[in-house]
Amino acid sequence: MCRCFSTLITKAANGNLIHGDRICRSAPRVSHLFLADDSILFAKDSTLECSTIANIISIYERASSQNVNLSKTEVFFSKKVCSSRRQEIIDILGVREVERHEKYLRLPTIIGRSKKAIFVGLKERLLKKLQ
Known part of the structure; x- marks a missing residue:
């Protein structure tokens, strides 16, 4: 397809x-x-x-x-x-x-200048899975 x-x-x-x-x-x-x-x-x-x-x-x-x-x-x-x-x-x-789409596949669709604040949740989820 x-x-x-x-x-x-x-x-x-x-x-x-x-x-x-x-x-x-x-x-x-x-x-x-x-x-x-x-x-x-x-x-x-x-x-x-x-x-x-x-x-x-x-x-x-x-x-x-x-x-x-x-x-x-x-x-x-x-x-x-x-x-x-x-x-x-x-x-x-x-x-x-x-x-506006808030999130797609649990990730933000619009990212401004503050990328650190946006990806804190993703980083925490990844660390949790690695542990």
Whole structure:
């Protein structure tokens, strides 16, 4: 399942149809991550990139005879995306907007400058398991 979907996304990224994101300026771009049965896609806030993602999902559904459950699919925007652009993208993708994910797989989804405070719980859980 993931290999076909990943190939479609990678092909779009290599063709500069979607641009992904970076964790810092010198890092490579990441267009997608797969964790268990979840997919996380990264794209710019352009209607063209979002239309490309919608098209990839459609191709994948036709090729695999599986349907993406859009009622369980969410989009998260950076603070700089205006509300009209957000609505355009939501309409293109047919998904709902989520304001913020607190945690995913028991890890914080948004990390600010204070990484030490964020990862104290993770460090404690790891130490507990090692003991």
